[in-house]
Amino acid sequence: xxxxxxxxxxxxxxxxxxxxxxxxxxxxxxxxxxxxxxxxxxxxxxxxxxxxxxxxxxxxxxxxxxxxxxxxxxxxxxxxxxxxxxxxxxxxxxxxxxxxxxxxxxxxxxxxxxxxxxxxxxxxxxxxxxxxxxxxxxxxxxxxxxxxxxxxxxxxxxxxxxxxxxxxxxxxxxxxxxxxxxxxxxxxxxxxxxxxxxxxxxxxxxxxxxxxxxxxxxxxxxxxxxxxxxxxxxxxxxxxxxxxxxxxxxxxxxxxxxxxxxxxxxxxxxxxxxxxxxxxxxxxxxxxxxxxxxxxxxxxxxxxx
Amino acid sequence: xxxxxxxxxxxxxxxxxxxxxxxxxxxxxxxxxxxxxxxxxxxxxxxxxxxxxxxxxxxxxxxxxxxxxxxxxxxxxxxxxxxxxxxxxxxxxxxxxxxxxxxxxxxxxxxxxxxxxxxxxxxxxxxxxxxxxxxxxxxxxxxxxxxxxxxxxxxxxxxxxxxxxxxxxxxxxxxxxxxxxxxxxxxxxxxxxxxxxxxxxxxxxxxxxxxxxxxxxxxxxxxxxxxxxxxxxxxxxxxxxxxxxxxxxxxxxxxxxxxxxxxxxxxxxxxxxxxxxxxxxxxxxxxxxxxxxxxxxxxxxxxxx
Numbered sequence: 001x002x003x004x005x006x007x008x009x010x011x012x013x014x015x016x017x018x019x020x021x022x023x024x025x026x027x028x029x030x031x032x033x034x035x036x037x038x039x040x041x042x043x044x045x046x047x048x049x050x051x052x053x054x055x056x057x058x059x060x061x062x063x064x065x066x067x068x069x070x071x072x073x074x075x076x077x078x079x080x081x082x083x084x085x086x087x088x089x090x091x092x093x094x095x096x097x098x099x100x101x102x103x104x105x106x107x108x109x110x111x112x113x114x115x116x117x118x119x120x121x122x123x124x125x126x127x128x129x130x131x132x133x134x135x136x137x138x139x140x141x142x143x144x145x146x147x148x149x150x151x152x153x154x155x156x157x158x159x160x161x162x163x164x165x166x167x168x169x170x171x172x173x174x175x176x177x178x179x180x181x182x183x184x185x186x187x188x189x190x191x192x193x194x195x196x197x198x199x200x201x202x203x204x205x206x207x208x209x210x211x212x213x214x215x216x217x218x219x220x221x222x223x224x225x226x227x228x229x230x231x232x233x234x235x236x237x238x239x240x241x242x243x244x245x246x247x248x249x250x251x252x253x254x255x256x257x258x259x260x261x262x263x264x265x266x267x268x269x270x271x272x273x274x275x276x277x278x279x280x281x282x283x284x285x286x287x288x289x290x291x292x293x294x295x296x297x298x299x300x301x302x303x304x305x
Numbered sequence: 306x307x308x309x310x311x312x313x314x315x316x317x318x319x320x321x322x323x324x325x326x327x328x329x330x331x332x333x334x335x336x337x338x339x340x341x342x343x344x345x346x347x348x349x350x351x352x353x354x355x356x357x358x359x360x361x362x363x364x365x366x367x368x369x370x371x372x373x374x375x376x377x378x379x380x381x382x383x384x385x386x387x388x389x390x391x392x393x394x395x396x397x398x399x400x401x402x403x404x405x406x407x408x409x410x411x412x413x414x415x416x417x418x419x420x421x422x423x424x425x426x427x428x429x430x431x432x433x434x435x436x437x438x439x440x441x442x443x444x445x446x447x448x449x450x451x452x453x454x455x456x457x458x459x460x461x462x463x464x465x466x467x468x469x470x471x472x473x474x475x476x477x478x479x480x481x482x483x484x485x486x487x488x489x490x491x492x493x494x495x496x497x498x499x500x501x502x503x504x505x506x507x508x509x510x511x512x513x514x515x516x517x518x519x520x521x522x523x524x525x526x527x528x529x530x531x532x533x534x535x536x537x538x539x540x541x542x543x544x545x546x547x548x549x550x551x552x553x554x555x556x557x558x559x560x561x562x563x564x565x566x567x568x569x570x571x572x573x574x575x576x577x578x579x580x581x582x583x584x585x586x587x588x589x590x591x592x593x594x595x596x597x598x599x600x601x602x603x604x605x606x607x608x609x610x
Binding site: 015016017018019041042044045048049065066067071072074075078079082083094096097099100103104107108109110145146 | 372
């Protein structure tokens with residue numbers, strides 16, 4: 001059985017606010033852990049609107065310090081405290097973020113009810129940001145107007161699943177199950193060796209979600225997102241505004257499709273739409289010409305990854 | 306004819322976000338000038354929702370540095386710049402606000418298209434913050450958990466209006482009209498003195514709006530708001546939660562009514578309601594027992610002051 005790995009889109013807009021869209025934010029549930037990826041102004045309201053829970057969130061990932069990606073963070077942090085949160089919160093983002101949070105808390109004479117662990121990202125080179133038994137988060141540099149990173153969120157799991165029937169028949173002790181899952185052969189008390197493949201089945205493949213918030217078209221990211229099951233990629237403009245995309249270090253929807261195709265990902269989600277587009281249908285059509293398995297991020301939508 | 310003096314309520318909630326209310330923010334139009342008073346998270350969206358204009362706003366007043374009163378400010382400032390604003394913006398608030406704005410702009414490598422004039426408030430004593438020909442803004446200390454000020458916004462105008470009929474009959478030169486408005490008598494070319502009251506009519510009285518954002522019940526503010534045409538006063542709790550009001554340095558709705566009665570204001574607007582109240586009708590009823598001319602702040606409502 002596949003484990004939980006699902007994404008709720010909270011915001012699909014870019015810097016200029018519109019009545020149609022909220023700025024960037026996503027709510028991710030993976031193996032019982034909850035993540036917020038970027039946190040534009042009003043993310044709190046989106047969480048309330050879609051019936052999600054503040055205090056489930058254990059990790060907040062911030063890609064960069066443009067307001068539409070983090071101006072909702074100070075409010076989120078204080079709301080968690082008003083709700084009496086006790087569990088520590090981990091915030092992952094540019095090193096310049098921490099002094100901002102500290103100054104805001106100090107200026108409001110605010111003592112939080114919980115601790116924050118801050119993990120600075122490195123915008124110069126790819127890095128393993130955080131690793132748990134069940135998953136890992138990697139960051140990689142994005143080319144934008146300021147320091148910015150993408151994130152690769154990856155399930156980890158056993159290489160193999162136990163074949164209960166085969167193991168019970170041979171009397172393999174439970175204590176050896178973890179070694180079997182990791183790929184070891186079994187040596188029975190009588191000295192006979194049983195190949196791992198006889199005692200196990202292939203595990204469900206580990207899924208990966210790649211998040212590319214704000215970036216100019218950049219093939220430099222391909223090694224980091226290659227083969228991902230899901231790729232979220234910004235598509236601020238339609239390709240007829242390529243000039244504008246180049247000046248502002250953003251991507252067109254056609255280019256986002258091209259990145260997805262070159263990276264050989266399985267699915268592409270488009271977002272971060274310029275306020276000028278009331279209808280983003282044409283952006284989707286354009287991306288599909290390069291990568292058919294494209295879709296539009298829709299606020300409130302739950303995507304099973 | 307009365308001049309423009311009207312208020313649009315943008316937020317009526319307190320610190321904990323709810324699906325029903327937005328945090329504190331008000332949009333004030335006075336004599337062709339536009340003010341924003343406090344700017345909680347999501348104020349931008351409220352401005353869009355109610356069809357108001359960002360770039361009309363010339364002055365932003367911030368009472369104190371709790372998030373529900375200013376976490377929408379960084380977004381507001383950057384949106385004005387994205388819209389290409391050229392006119393300078395004046396921000397009035399606690400001195401600790403300016404370093405926060407500077408750090409956020411610097412961290413985002415943001416150069417605004419316009420200048421900000423920052424005027425720090427004094428939380429220790431009443432002060433004249435800003436004075437123009439047509440109005441003035443005064444601040445006065447509020448007793449809250451951190452440095453906090455209320456604001457008194459006051460129309461200024463001529464003492465008297467010209468009686469056109471009387472002036473034309475006597476041939477009073479136009480150049481003397483301003484002196485007449487200010488109360489001077491007129492001495493005709495033949496040396497004869499005409500009393501001001503013969504040539505003028507009483508001007509419409511200058512109106513005042515007092516804003517008391519977050520405060521424990523405090524009779525110390527009475528001299529500053531005495532006789533105001535309109536008083537906005539926080540009423541976070543119903544009086545059965547007086548204990549909670551005292552601990553958190555907030556006011557009950559009954560106490561807000563009592564302040565209005567003692568200050569002999571003409572109208573009271575209640576706001577900053579705790580998230581626990583879905584229905585604030587009982588808070589209004591309670592305030593009315595002390596001050597009948599009370600009303601509830603309603604988001605989107607336009608109040609002619």
